[in-house]
Every structure is written in structure tokens, then in C-alpha cells.
Amino acid sequence: MSAPTYDLGKLHGGLRLAAHKKQSTSEAIQVVPLPEQLILPITQHAGDAAQPIVDIGDRVLKGQLLADPDGLLGAGVHASSSGKIVAIEPWPVSRRYGDTAPCIVIECDGEDRAIDAAGIAADYEQLSPDQLLARILQGGIVGLGGAVFPTAQKLMQAITCELDYLILNGVECEPYISCDDMLMREHAGEIIGGAQILLRALALDVAYVVVESDKPEAIRRLGEVMGELGDERLILKQVPTIYPSGGEDQLVQLVTNREVPSGGLPTDVGCLVQNVGTAAAIHAWIRRNEPLVSRITTVTGDGIAKPMNVEARIGTTVADIVSFAGGYTEHAQQLIIGGPMTGKSVTTDKVPLVKATNCILVLSEAPAVGAELPCIRCGDCAAVCPIQLLPQQLFWYACADDEEKLRRYGLIDCIECGCCDLVCPSHIPLTADFRTAKARIMELADEKARAARARQRFEARNARLESEAHTRDAELSRQKESARKAGPDAIAEILKRKQEQSDED
Ligand code: SF4
Ligand code: SF4
Numbered sequence: 001m002s003a004p005t006y007d008l009g010k011l012h013g014g015l016r017l018a019a020h021k022k023q024s025t026s027e028a029i030q031v032v033p034l035p036e037q038l039i040l041p042i043t044q045h046a047g048d049a050a051q052p053i054v055d056i057g058d059r060v061l062k063g064q065l066l067a068d069p070d071g072l073l074g075a076g077v078h079a080s081s082s083g084k085i086v087a088i089e090p091w092p093v094s095r096r097y098g099d100t101a102p103c104i105v106i107e108c109d110g111e112d113r114a115i116d117a118a119g120i121a122a123d124y125e126q127l128s129p130d131q132l133l134a135r136i137l138q139g140g141i142v143g144l145g146g147a148v149f150p151t152a153q154k155l156m157q158a159i160t161c162e163l164d165y166l167i168l169n170g171v172e173c174e175p176y177i178s179c180d181d182m183l184m185r186e187h188a189g190e191i192i193g194g195a196q197i198l199l200r201a202l203a204l205d206v207a208y209v210v211v212e213s214d215k216p217e218a219i220r221r222l223g224e225v226m227g228e229l230g231d232e233r234l235i236l237k238q239v240p241t242i243y244p245s246g247g248e249d250q251l252v253q254l255v256t257n258r259e260v261p262s263g264g265l266p267t268d269v270g271c272l273v274q275n276v277g278t279a280a281a282i283h284a285w286i287r288r289n290e291p292l293v294s295r296i297t298t299v300t301g302d303g304i305a306k307p308m309n310v311e312a313r314i315g316t317t318v319a320d321i322v323s324f325a326g327g328y329t330e331h332a333q334q335l336i337i338g339g340p341m342t343g344k345s346v347t348t349d350k351v352p353l354v355k356a357t358n359c360i361l362v363l364s365e366a367p368a369v370g371a372e373l374p375c376i377r378c379g380d381c382a383a384v385c386p387i388q389l390l391p392q393q394l395f396w397y398a399c400a401d402d403e404e405k406l407r408r409y410g411l412i413d414c415i416e417c418g419c420c421d422l423v424c425p426s427h428i429p430l431t432a433d434f435r436t437a438k439a440r441i442m443e444l445a446d447e448k449a450r451a452a453r454a455r456q457r458f459e460a461r462n463a464r465l466e467s468e469a470h471t472r473d474a475e476l477s478r479q480k481e482s483a484r485k486a487g488p489d490a491i492a493e494i495l496k497r498k499q500e501q502s503d504e505d
Contacts, residue, residue, distance in 0.1 A: 009257030011250050013384040014242040015419050017341075019214060021178045023307040024300040029182050031311045032324045038080050038106040038315030039352035040066065041093050045142040046149045047073035052104055058085045062114040063291050065140075066104050075150040075355075076140040080293040080313035083108040094337035094344055094351045103352070106315070124197050124286050129159070132201040132286070139285035140292045140355075145169055145180075145246070145275030146342065148356045151282070154274075155201055157267065164270035166207040167255055168195055168279055170222070171239060171246030173212060174339035177359040179296040180276050182309040184211065184218035187280055188225040192234065194279030197286050199233055202272065207234050208255050209276075214241040243341070244417040248273045250386050262413050277358075292355060299325045303332030303362030312353050318360055319349040331364035341418040373426040381420035381430060387413050391420040391430050398437040403444070406437055414438065 043049040050067035054060060060079040067077040083106045091103035124132060137152035168191065172180040184191060195207045209226070211219050219238060226234050239245050239254050249260040251273055258269040266273050277295065284290040293314055300307035305326030312321055318335070322328060336343040337351065339359050353360075381391035389410050397405040411434060420430045483493070 013386045040315040042067045044354040045075040078291040082113040144277035158272045161267040168209045170211040170276040173243045173246040188221040190280040190283045194283035298359040301362040302364035334363045336361040370427040380423040384419040
């Protein structure tokens with residue numbers, strides 16, 4: 001077994017939180033049976049919605065592409081099982097902004113027939129890095145750690161930078177969530193296989209596989225697999241259990257002691273971070289031709305009868321998954337998609353499991369929050385902020401809707417970790433305010449970008465029309481000159497033609 005190494009950078013702030021993970025990790029991952037219906041949102045990723053390429057009534061096979069990103073920033077959506085498309089319509093979803101989204105609904109036929117797996121690239125080493133990237137693009141793979149950024153596009157951006165390290169993120173620091181822990185325990189080989197594919201696609205020589213210290217079984221399994229392979233490019237690292245050490249920038253700081261600049265990306269300091277689940281999904285797609293049609297998710301909390309980790313098809317409703325986990329306890333009160341710090345409360349369990357769903361958390365009671373009081377400027381929020389922001393200042397500017405100051409004080413770098421909320425003695429919902437302010441700023445930026453694109457199109461059109469008019473005038477002058485030499489009838493004909501063209505314009 002390869003022993004984990006520890007030489008670490010320093011993480012600013014953060015909190016040691018109660019883990020609440022034991023109840024969902026006491027037994028192996030269970031497979032949820034195929035449901036009668038699968039609900040597949042066409043936007044399960046950061047970027048533009050994929051465009052449906054199927055119609056109601058079409059019969060589809062498992063793994064078939066249903067919605068295409070159409071060359072835009074996005075990821076394809078594949079059928080999670082075989083059956084018939086019965087609707088393409090808005091459905092409740094668990095998105096941070098907006099409660100419904102267009103979904104493709106499959107009525108499953110129960111046969112679970114898959115598309116022909118011909119063309120499997122069993123030996124990925126025969127593919128060039130470019131071919132591998134193009135292939136990953138077709139698999140509908142997105143970052144499974146929560147950001148759901150389309151993986152192929154993230155890799156394509158990364159290869160334009162000077163990279164030193166691939167970092168596989170197995171930290172999973174948010175309480176209650178244990179799906180990555182279980183994946184590492186039970187599918188370590190696939191994660192490491194995915195890391196090797198990524199190293200080839202990125203033409204890199206070093207991959208750090210990073211796991212928190214509270215996951216000894218995962219560390220043991222990964223170490224065994226790496227030891228058997230003897231691939232010296234892979235290095236296992238253990239980091240302390242502190243929330244939010246699994247944030248991309250925080251992980252880069254911990255592992256390499258390099259600081260990602262404000263508004264920048266890990267690639268700015270030579271690092272590319274991928275979640276361990278994403279690596280396993282890449283392995284499944286490249287080695288077995290299986291697009292991203294299922295995932296492991298944690299279903300847990302005091303409101304769930306039998307907390308566990310399950311593997312479920314993308315599109316299975318939360319209601320079906322909860323029912324598989326023994327149903328709700330009589331005290332279940334709050335349903336959260338995601339963890340308690342960064343998840344979203346939803347009011348219906350009709351929402352489907354999507355690529356981003358790492359946890360279904362049902363709490364028997366909503367955490368008691370005291371009445372909001374004025375800020376007493378204690379500074380506790382700044383002490384725990386992992387980005388070294390000044391949350392009390394940001395709060396002030398968010399209340400005043402002062403976009404310029406919010407930008408200057410780094411709101412855009414806030415990772416919405418919720419640490420400041422937890423320590424605030426005045427019970428100010430800082431993170432919720434920051435989330436709203438960020439959404440507003442991003443919306444304004446989108447509007448500005450849209451307006452700039454429209455202006456560019458308008459100016460380009462005017463320039464084209466001007467150039468066409470100029471060419472026409474030059475041609476008419478030339479014809480007039482030859483007509484002048486030819487006589488008065490030819491001049492009359494040219495003037496008539498010019499009048500006709502002006503009428504058309
Ligand atoms: S922790 Fe709360 S009360 Fe203290 S400075 Fe921050 S916002 Fe103000
Ligand atoms: S939510 Fe934002 S401001 Fe608050 S601690 Fe986290 S990163 Fe800092």
C-alpha cells in the first residue's frame with residue numbers, strides 16, 4: 001500500500017463540524033430499482049441548456065443521447081433507461097434559482113436495454129489527448145462535486161494553461177454527505193483508472209489523490225489500488241478534517257501551498273481539480289462506454305428510516321429514493337437537496353435526482369435559529385471565512401445594494417460555505433444575503449454581456465451594409481462612365497436600375 005503524505009499548506013479559517021456520517025456508511029451502497037418514470041432536466045450542468053433531440057412518442061435506449069449541448073457550454077443528457085418519451089415539459093427541480101425546469105420524461109419499459117456499445121475504447125492509450133477530450137465531451141460528464149461544470153470544457157480550458165498537477169478531490173467535508181467516501185471504499189479502482197485517463201488527456205505527470213483524515217477505509221482502499229498499480233505519477237495525500245477544505249481553491253492551497261488569485265481559477269496556479277466521482281464517471285465512459293446515467297447519493301438525516309448510500313438512475317424521483325431507504329420517519333420536517341451548509345430546501349419530493357445530487361437530507365426538525373439582531377462587529381465571521389473576506393462589510397454593502405463595493409470587497413469570491421452564518425452571534429443570515437447579491441451581480445453582468453453582443457451585431461451589420469453600398473456605388477459609377485461613352489439610352493437604363501435598388505434597400 002502506498003502511504004499518504006502530509007506536507008500541507010495552510011487553510012485560513014474554516015470550522016470543525018459534527019460529521020453525522022456514521023449512520024449512512026454502516027452498510028454497502030444499495031442499488032435503487034428502476035422506477036416507472038424517469039424525469040431528466042435538460043439543464044443539469046453549469047452553462048446553457050441542452051437542446052432536446054427526441055420527440056414525444058420516441059422509443060429510446062439506455063445511454064442514448066436525448067438532449068445535445070449543441071456546441072455551447074454545456075453537457076449532453078442521456079437516457080437513464082430504455083422506454084418511451086411521454087412528455088417534455090416543466091417539472092419541479094432542486095435548482096438554486098428557479099423551482100421548475102424543462103424535463104424529458106421517460107416511461108420505462110422495464111427492459112433496461114442499452115445502446116450498442118460497439119466502438120468501446122478499451123485501450124484509451126491508443127487515443128491522443130485531443131481524441132480523449134473529444135470523447136469525454138460526448139459522455140455528458142459534469143463535475144460531480146457540486147459545481148456541475150461540464151468536464152470536457154473544463155479540461156479544454158485547462159490544457160491552454162501551464163499545468164503542473166491534477167488534484168483528485170476526495171475530501172467531502174460537508175456534514176452528512178458520504179457518497180464520495182463510499183465510492184472511494186467500493187470503487188477505488190475506477191477512481192484511479194479515471195485519474196490515469198485524465199493524466200493522459202492533460203499530458204500531465206503528477207496526480208494528487210486527496211482524502212480527509214476521517215476516512216481511513218477510503219484511504220486504505222485507494223492506497224491498496226495505487227500500491228498494486230505501482231504508477232509513480234499517483235500520490236495519495238491526507239488532509240485534516242476541517243470544513244470547507246474540499247473547496248477547489250482551499251484544496252489547492254492545502255495540497256500545493258499555492259494561492260488561487262481573487263476571481264481566478266486553480267489553473268492560474270498550475271492545478272486542475274476534479275472530484276473523485278467525476279474521475280470514476282470518466283473511467284466508466286471511456287473504458288465501458290457508459291455515459292453518466294446514474295450516480296451514488298447519500299440519503300440520510302433523522303427524518304429517514306434507514307440512512308444509507310444508494311446508486312440510483314439520474315431522473316429517479318427523490319420520493320422513490322426515500323421510499324427505498326425505508327421512507328420518512330414520523331418526525332421528518334425538512335427536505336434538503338445537498339448538505340446542511342450548501343444544500344437547498346425543497347417543498348416537494350417529486351424533484352428528480354440529477355447529476356449534482358450528492359445528498360438527500362431529511363431532518364426531523366429545522367435547526368433552531370434565533371431572532372436576527374444588529375451586527376455587533378465582533379469579527380467572528382471574518383475569523384472563520386476561508387477566503388479571508390470581511391463578511392460584516394459585505395453584509396453592509398449587500399443591504400445597501402452597493403454593487404461597486406461588493407465587487408471591491410470580493411463578494412464574487414465567496415464560496416457560500418455558510419461558516420460566517422454558523423458563528424454569527426447576531427444570527428444574521430449572511431450567506432443567504434450574499435447568494436442573492438451575487439445572483440443580482442451576475443444577472444447584471446449577463447445583461448451587460450448580452451447588450452454588448454447585440455451592439456457588436458448591430459455595428460457589424462451597419463459596417464456590412466456600408467461596405468455593400470460602397471461597392472454598389474463604385475460599380476454604378478463604372479457603368480455610368482461606360483454608358484456616357486455609349487449614349488443617352490444606356491444612361492436612362494442605369495438610372496432606372498439605381499432607382500430599383502434604392503427601393504429594395
Ligand atoms: S459575526 Fe455577525 S455580529 Fe459578528 S461581525 Fe460578523 S456579522 Fe457582525
Ligand atoms: S459564506 Fe462567503 S463570506 Fe461567509 S465564510 Fe463562507 S466564503 Fe466567507
